[in-house]
Amino acid sequence: MSEKIKILMIDDHPSMIEGYKIILSYNDLGYEIETTSAFNCKDAYDIITNPSKKDYFDIVFLDYSLPSYEEKNIVNGEDLALLVKKYSPSTKIVILTSHIETLILYNIIKKVDPNGLLVKSDFTAEELLKAFEAIINNEIYNSATVKASLKELLSKDNYLDDFNRQMLTLLSQGIKTKNLPQHMNLSMSSIEKRKVQIKLYLGIEKGTDEDVIREAKKRGLI
CATH class of the missing domain: 1.10.10 (Arc Repressor Mutant, subunit A)
Structure with missing residues (x-):
């Protein structure tokens, strides 16, 4: 029997989640993928903070831009990622975003330090599988735009604290x-x-x- 990887997928487009699930089912590591879905910050908050889900998920894939949960001051995927770190510190975090602005990408890395950061326009099905396999093997994976955007900034960290x-x-x-x-x-x-x-x-x-x-x-x- 193949080993099971439990993934929480958070995206406000159900079709994107279905696409990720199909792609990851073809992973070369032979893992069976078990997914739980959330489509906004409130649903994700309820799952993440549920005591029965503490360290339950191996990986959380989450979109940066999501319908907010104003009552708890959760406005985007970055806030949810910090919540995951608090409630399930052993869970790996992968942030997917359409943003290409360097400061947004830089802020995500500085504040969240995710296991993976992928700009949606960068990756194909093949790269998503590559990122998944790298992260499973405890590597950090950043897509091409992230690497290019951060290269200069990280070398001049004192200027952009x-x-x-x-x-x-x-x-x-x-x-x-x-x-x-x-x-x-x-x-x-x-x-x-x-x-x-x-x-x-x-x-x-x-x-x-x-x-x-x-x-x-x-x-x-x-």
């Missing part, structure tokens, strides 16, 4: 520099110093917030 990334995101949302202290636990002088770091990283000697945002978008950061 949590605060600097938050600052870029807030600026892109239209928050003015003078109002940033209201949104961040930083003084105005600290914010100005960090903005200099960001401009250095982006290759901007002088420029406005709009110039920073324009260059960040050009580089696919936001």
Whole structure:
């Protein structure tokens, strides 16, 4: 009898889950795949926090963009991944996303440190199987876009720490520099110093917030 791998699949498109199930059933390792499905953050929350499901799943495959569960402040797959780490620390986490923005991918890796991160436009059935087999063998698997996007950022980690990334995101949302202290636990002088770091990283000697945002978008950061 083949060994069974228990997988929780979380995606708001049932057809995607069915596709993943079919693909994984063809794995070369001979595993039988047992799947449980959830289509939104609330359903996933209920499964993950159920005491009977503690460390029950070998792997969780979850989409980054999902219908939120506002009552518990669970707004996306990243929040669910952190929940899995809390309730089932031995479960491996694979995040699938349509996002290609470098900061989003970078944030996922920094905050969640998943066993796998795959951009949906990257992978074929063959690559999904390759990722599955690597993760089963305790390897980390990132798809091509993730690797390419993170290569430069990870080599300049000091420029894009949590605060600097938050600052870029807030600026892109239209928050003015003078109002940033209201949104961040930083003084105005600290914010100005960090903005200099960001401009250095982006290759901007002088420029406005709009110039920073324009260059960040050009580089696919936001």
